[in-house]
Amino acid sequence: MAETKTKDEMEKIVSLCKRRGFIFQSSEIYGGINGFWDYGPLGVELKRNIKDYWWRCMTREREDIVGLDASIIMHPRTWEASGHTDTFSDPMVDCLLSKKRFRADLIEPQSGTIYHFTGAEATEGGNQSSEPYSVLLVAGKQPDSARKIARKYYTQRGISKPELRGETTEEIENTTRFNPENGSLLTEPREFNLMFKTYVGPVEDEENTAYLRPETAQAIFAQFKNVLEVSRKKLPMGICQIGKAFRNEINPRNYTFRSREFEQMELEFFIKPDETVEKTSNENNPKSAWGWKEWHRYWVEERLNWYEDIGLPKEDLELYEQTGDDLAHYAQATVDIMYRFPFGMQELEGIAARGNYDLTQHQKFSGKSMEYFDEDAREKYIPHVVEPSAGVDRLALALICNAYCEETITDDKGKTETRTVMRFHPRIAPIKVAVFPLLKNKPELVAKAREIQKMLKPHMNVFYDQTGAIGRRYRRQDEIGTPFGITVDFETLADDLETKDTVTLRERDSMKQQRVPIKDLLPKLLEKIL
Numbered sequence: 001m002a003e004t005k006t007k008d009e010m011e012k013i014v015s016l017c018k019r020r021g022f023i024f025q026s027s028e029i030y031g032g033i034n035g036f037w038d039y040g041p042l043g044v045e046l047k048r049n050i051k052d053y054w055w056r057c058m059t060r061e062r063e064d065i066v067g068l069d070a071s072i073i074m075h076p077r078t079w080e081a082s083g084h085t086d087t088f089s090d091p092m093v094d095c096l097l098s099k100k101r102f103r104a105d106l107i108e109p110q111s112g113t114i115y116h117f118t119g120a121e122a123t124e125g126g127n128q129s130s131e132p133y134s135v136l137l138v139a140g141k142q143p144d145s146a147r148k149i150a151r152k153y154y155t156q157r158g159i160s161k162p163e164l165r166g167e168t169t170e171e172i173e174n175t176t177r178f179n180p181e182n183g184s185l186l187t188e189p190r191e192f193n194l195m196f197k198t199y200v201g202p203v204e205d206e207e208n209t210a211y212l213r214p215e216t217a218q219a220i221f222a223q224f225k226n227v228l229e230v231s232r233k234k235l236p237m238g239i240c241q242i243g244k245a246f247r248n249e250i251n252p253r254n255y256t257f258r259s260r261e262f263e264q265m266e267l268e269f270f271i272k273p274d275e276t277v278e279k280t281s282n283e284n285n286p287k288s289a290w291g292w293k294e295w296h297r298y299w300v301e302e303r304l305n306w307y308e309d310i311g312l313p314k315e316d317l318e319l320y321e322q323t324g325d326d327l328a329h330y331a332q333a334t335v336d337i338m339y340r341f342p343f344g345m346q347e348l349e350g351i352a353a354r355g356n357y358d359l360t361q362h363q364k365f366s367g368k369s370m371e372y373f374d375e376d377a378r379e380k381y382i383p384h385v386v387e388p389s390a391g392v393d394r395l396a397l398a399l400i401c402n403a404y405c406e407e408t409i410t411d412d413k414g415k416t417e418t419r420t421v422m423r424f425h426p427r428i429a430p431i432k433v434a435v436f437p438l439l440k441n442k443p444e445l446v447a448k449a450r451e452i453q454k455m456l457k458p459h460m461n462v463f464y465d466q467t468g469a470i471g472r473r474y475r476r477q478d479e480i481g482t483p484f485g486i487t488v489d490f491e492t493l494a495d496d497l498e499t500k501d502t503v504t505l506r507e508r509d510s511m512k513q514q515r516v517p518i519k520d521l522l523p524k525l526l527e528k529i530l
Contacts, residue, residue, distance in 0.1 A: 006342055007342055007343060009342055009404065010255070010342040010343060010401070012404070012406075013342075013400060013401060013404050014255055016404070016420070016422075016479070017043070017400065020042060020479060020480050021040035021041045021042045021043065022039070022040055022042045022043040022046065022400065023037055023038070023039055023040065023043050023255075023256060024037070024038045024039075024040055025037065025038070026038050034252050034260075035249055035252030035258075035259050035260035035261070036259065036260055036261050037256050037259060037261075037393075041430075042430040042431070042480055043396070043430075045430035045431065045461060046396055046399065046400075046424075046428065046429075046430045047263070047392055047393075047396050049427070049428040049429070049430070050310070050392055050395055050396060050399070050428055051242050051263075051265065051392060053310065053427060053428065054242070054265045054306075054390075055067070055240075055242065057306060058238075058240045058265075058267060059240060064233065064236060064237050064238060065237065065238035065239070065240055065267065065269070066227060066231045066233065066237075066238070066239055066240075067239070067240055067241065068219065068220055068223060068227060068239050068240070068241045069241060069242075069243065070216070070219030070220070070222075070223065070241060070243065071219070072212055072213050072243070072244060072246075073198070073200065073210050073211070073212065073213070074210075074211075074213060074218065074219060074222070075210075076209060076210055076211065077365055077366070078218050078219075078222060078362075079195065079211055079214075079218070080365060081218075081361040081362050081364070081365035081366070082218050082358065082361060082362075083361070084195060084211075084214055085193075085195075088193060088194055088195060088214060089191040089192055089193045089194060090103050090104075090105070090191070090192055090194060090250055091103065091104035091105055091189040091190070091191060091192070092104065092189065092190055092191070092192035092250050093107070093186040093187050093188070093189050093190075094186065094187045095179040095181075095182070095184050095186055096133070096153060096184050096185050096186065096187065097149065097152060097153050097156070097179070097182060097184035098179070098181070098182060098184065100179070100181070101250050101251060102179070102186070102250065102251050103250045103251055104176065104186075104189040106251070107176040107180060107186075108176075108180055109173075109174035109175060109176055110136060110138060110174070110175055110176075110178060110180060111138070111139075111172065111173040111174060111175070112136050112137050112138040112139055112171075112172065113136070113137045113146075113169050113170070113171055113172075114134050114135070114136050114137075114169065114170040114171075114172055114175075114178075115134065115135045115136075115137060115143070115146040115147070115150065115167060115168075115169055116132065116133075116134045116166070116167070116168045116169070116170065117132065117133050117134070117150050117164050117165065117166055117167055118130065118132055118165050118166025119131060119132065119133075119154075119165045119166065120150070120151070120154035120159050120162035120163060120164050120165055121159070121162065121163050121165060122159050122160045122161060122162060122163070123160070123161040123162070123163050124160055124161055127158065127159060127160070128159065129154055129157050129158075129159055129162075131157065132166075133150055133153050133154070133185060134178075134185045135149045135150055135178070135183045135184060135185065136172070136175065136177075136178035136183045136185075137183060138183070145183075146183065147164060147167075149182060149183055149184055150162075150164055151164065153184065192248075192250055193248075194214060194247045194248050194249065195211045195212070195214050195246075195247070195248065196211060196212040196246045196247075196248050196260075197209060197210075197211055198210050198211065198212060212245075212246040213243075213244075213245055213246065214245055214246060214247050215245050215264065215266070215389075216241045216242075216243045216245055216264045216266050217266050217268060217358070217387060217389065218358070218362075219241065220239045220240075220241055220266070220268045221268065221358040221359055221362050221370075222362055222366075223239075224239070224268075224270070224359060224370060225368070225369075225370065227239050228372070234375075235270055235271060235272055235372060235374065235383055236269065236270065236271045236272070236287070236290075236295070237269075237270055238267050238268060238269035238270065239267070239268050239270075240265070240266065240267040240268070241264075241265075241266055242263065242264070242265045242266075242392070243263065243264060244261065244262070244263055244264075245261075245262060245263070245264050246260060246261050246262075247260060247262075248260060254341070254343050254346070255397060256393050256394075256396070256397050257341065257343075257346060257393075257394055257397055259393060262391055262392070262393045262394075263391070263392035263393060264389060264390065264391060264392065265389075265390045265391075265392055266387065266388070266389045266390070267299075267387065267388045267389075268385050268387050269295065269299065269385060269386045269387070269388075270372075270383040270384070270385050271290070271291075271292060271295050271383060271384050271385070271386065272374065272377075272381070272383065272384070273356070273381055273382075273383070273384050274291035274292060274384075276374060276377050276379065276381055277289055277290070277291055292332060292353050292355075292384055292386065293333075293353075295353075295386050296332075296333055296335070296351065296353040296386050299351050299386050299388050300319065300335050300337075300351050302388075303337060303349055303351060303388050303390070304317065304319070304337060307337065307339075307348070309427075310399070310425050310427055310428050311399065311402065311403075311423075311424065311425030311427075311428065312339065312398060312399070312402055313402070316339060316340040316402065317337060317338065317339055317340075317348075318337075318338040318340075318345060319335055319336070319337060319338070320335065320336040320338050320347075321333070321334070321335050321336075322334040322335070322336065328352070328354075330354055330355055330357035330358075331352050331353060331354055331355070332353040332354075332355055333352070333353045334350055334351065334352040334353070335350070335351050336348075336349070336350050336351075337349045337350075337351070339398045339402075341397070341398065341401055342401060346394075347394075348390060348391065348394055348395055348398060349388060349389060349390035349391070349395075350387075350388075350389050351386065351387070351388045351389075352386070352387045352389070353384070353385075353386050353387075354384070354385050354386070354387055355384050355385070356382040356383060356384050356385070358385065359382050359383065359385070360382055363382065370382055399424065399428060400422070402423075403422040403423045403424045403481055404420075404422060405420070405421050405422070405423055406418055406419070406420055406421075407419050407421065409511075419475065419478060420478065420479050421478040421479065421481075421508065421509070422478070422479065422480060422481030423481070423508070423509055424481035424483065426483040426484075426528050426529040427529055427530070429481050429482060429483050429529075430461065430480065430481065430482075431461050431462070431463045431477070431480065431481075431482045432460040432461050432462065432482070432483065432484065432525065432529050433456060433460060433462055433463075433482065433483070433484040433485070433486060433525060434462070434463045434464070434465055434473070434477045434482050434484070434485045434486070435449050435452050435453045435456070435462060435463070435464050435465075435485075435486045435488070436449065436464075436465055436466065436470060436473050436485065436486065436487045436488065437449040437466050437487075437488050438470060438487060438488060438489040438490070440466035440467065444493055445488050445489070445490070445492075445493070446466065448488045448492055448493065449464065449466070449486075449488040450464070452486060452488065452503065452518060452521065455518075455521075455522065456521065456522060456525070459522060459525075459526060460525065460526075460529060463477070463482065465477075470487060473485075474506065474511075477508070478508055481508075482508060483507070483508045483509075483528070483529075484505060484506065484507060484508065484525060484528075485505070485506040485508070486503050486504070486505055486506075486521065487503060487504040487506065488503055489503075489504065491515075492518075499515060501517060501518050501519070502515045502516060502517050502518065503515070503516060503518060503521070504516075505521070505524075
């Protein structure tokens with residue numbers, strides 16, 4: 001069973017991410033901007049490794065999927081067709097006291113005593129307010145704390161040293177009308193469109209309104225016919241894309257998990273409608289008779305296996321099948337792959353059977369045919385689609401959380417210490433191997449270490465370090481997740497035939513060391529990191 005991370009450990013993970021250069025707050029020197037993050041030298045390597053491996057598995061190792069890289073800003077009609085202009089919104093509420101904004105549907109129900117006030121009057125100066133206000137007091141808190149919150153509220157409205165009026169109380173259960181942080185009453189919910197608006201051209205008016213894309217999928221639907229024609233593919237076939245998306249989240253939270261700027265890895269896999277599929281067995285290609293249920297099940301399993309393949313343990317992953325109101329109106333089925341973060345079970349990826357909704361909408365709004373001519377069936381139809389959609393940033397955070405480990409180790413002299421280690425799978429680790437000369441003041445050791453670095457560098461990300469004791473250098477690499485360390489020592493240069501031109505290869509997780517011939521390093525490492 002994988003170790004479950006706690007919220008306290010989450011604070012340590014956030015600290016390590018900044019200290020070691022994984023993630024920085026955007027514009028930090030100006031106080032930062034909520035919902036935006038910058039990836040440092042190690043973070044950008046981690047993200048690139050995630051994207052490269054996803055791309056490799058989705059396109060280069062398959063014959064039925066091709067790629068696309070579409071622009072971030074698209075014609076505004078795109079978002080009318082997709083429904084984003086009218087329906088891509090969340091219910092928003094504001095705290096009447098702190099002005100902090102929340103998504104109304106994410107407020108946890110609370111029970112307790114509501115303190116109602118009809119207004120307040122200044123003890124000095126005579127001004128007053130007849131504006132009603134309420135505070136929720138949960139069990140265990142003193143009534144005076146509700147009055148204290150109310151006085152702050154009326155003070156903000158210009159009432160000097162307010163004396164509260166018309167106090168009454170009411171018992172309530174499971175209400176979502178109050179700020180869980182301070183008990184203050186919230187505003188009534190109102191819809192808030194999540195798309196970032198901008199303007200194309202020199203004039204800022206409605207005719208030139210455009211949007212930063214809230215998802216990468218719609219570009220794939222809009223370019224479906226073009227890609228189909230140039231790729232010379234037959235259904236079933238897929239188009240995938242990795243790219244930035246933007247959502248003006250009401251309340252970004254949980255570190256990088258919910259951000260306003262993020263990257264998606266999306267596949268739209270186009271299939272025949274079930275009614276066109278011949279239900280006959282085909283031993284050479286049984287998939288030719290699959291309907292949407294089989295394809296949907298196939299992609300759920302494929303994606304689940306992929307997450308295990310990059311180091312996320314199966315016991316920390318769950319499948320959640322959407323039903324009822326959770327299921328989008330156009331979806332035939334949606335399964336979310338969930339990961340156990342320190343802050344709870346949260347979605348990494350959704351696999352949706354979207355029917356032909358998107359292509360039908362774009363055909364309707366653009367007036368351009370999205371039909372596919374099936375030569376085998378000798379008929380035209382609008383393809384259906386299965387969509388696996390994953391977040392790069394969420395996955396990077398999941399891998400960081402999963403990798404973080406503190407362990408107590410004891411050396412040969414009986415001294416114990418705590419070792420912080422990031423147990424990244426070698427395939428996605430930011431740095432694959434570190435090269436150390438045993439001593440930096442021995443030119444012959446430095447020269448050989450540099451030679452090994454030069455040999456490996458075209459094939460993997462290599463870090464060279466000659467500063468500090470060798471044990472300290474190992475610890476630094478453990479803390480950033482480097483899976484292998486190579487030490488060039490005097491035995492490497494000795495005349496002894498057994499050790500000449502060999503190095504010490506150290507494995508991060510077990511800390512075991514072995515002598516390896518320099519000529520065997522590259523194939524040995526490539527076998528583990530590819």
